[in-house]
Each structure stands twice: as structure tokens, then as C-alpha cells.
Amino acid sequence: MTETSADEFDPAASSLAGKISDDVMQELLAVRSSIDNIDATLVYLLAERFKATQRVGYLKAEHDLPPADPGREVAQIARLRRLAEDAHLDPAFAEKFLNFIISEVIRHHQAISDNHNGGNSNAAGL
């Protein structure tokens, strides 16, 4: 089987090795195991989201629609802020995070559109 970068991951890697008690290190590693699972899930979720937005990007390019839809973004942000509050997550962080993702999506949409229109801009590597 081909070795992937995930196979090289050392879950016990730490700058704290040898500096803290074994008990504390064991507890830290146990919590980090959950963090690693959550981070992996985030990567898969983001990959799925970008697959979906790529379809939107092609649809928009084919129909000559602008990459950004500010009205949609306002609704999305208001919704995510409400969800964040319910989940006891800082709504300002949720908004910043969504804006960060959306700005990357818009960059991808722009690259798809430029490509579709015969340009050679390929900022998003698409």
C-alpha cells in the first residue's frame, strides 16, 4: 500500500515531551486524539464544501453570473451567527471563519470564470 502523509503523523509529537509528568502527558494525548479526529473531519467537510462550491462556480461562469452573491452571504452569516450562539461558539469567530472560506470560494469562482472566458488567470490553481 502507498504510504500517505497521514501515515507519517506522530500523534505523540510534542514539545512538552520529557518536561511534564506521564499522567499529564497521558491526559493531554487522550484529548489530542479527539482533536485529531475533529481536524480530520474538518478537512473532509471542507473538501465536500469546496466540491459543491466548484459546481456553483461552473454554473455561474456558464451563465455569466457574478462570483459573489452578497445577499446570500448576509443570510448565511446571520444564520451561522445564530447557530454559533446556540452552540456556545463565539459568533464573531463563526462569522470570520465563514467569511474566510467564502472569500476563497469567490477567488475560485473568479478563476473559473476567467478560464471560461478564455483568459489565462489561474490564481486558484484551477
Ligand SMILES: O=C(O)C(=O)C[C@]1(C(=O)O)C=C[C@@H](O)C=C1
Ligand atoms: O451560493 C453561492 O452563490 C456561492 O457562490 C457559494 C458561496 C459560499 O461559499 O457559500 C460563495 C460566494 C457567494 O458570495 C455566496 C455563497
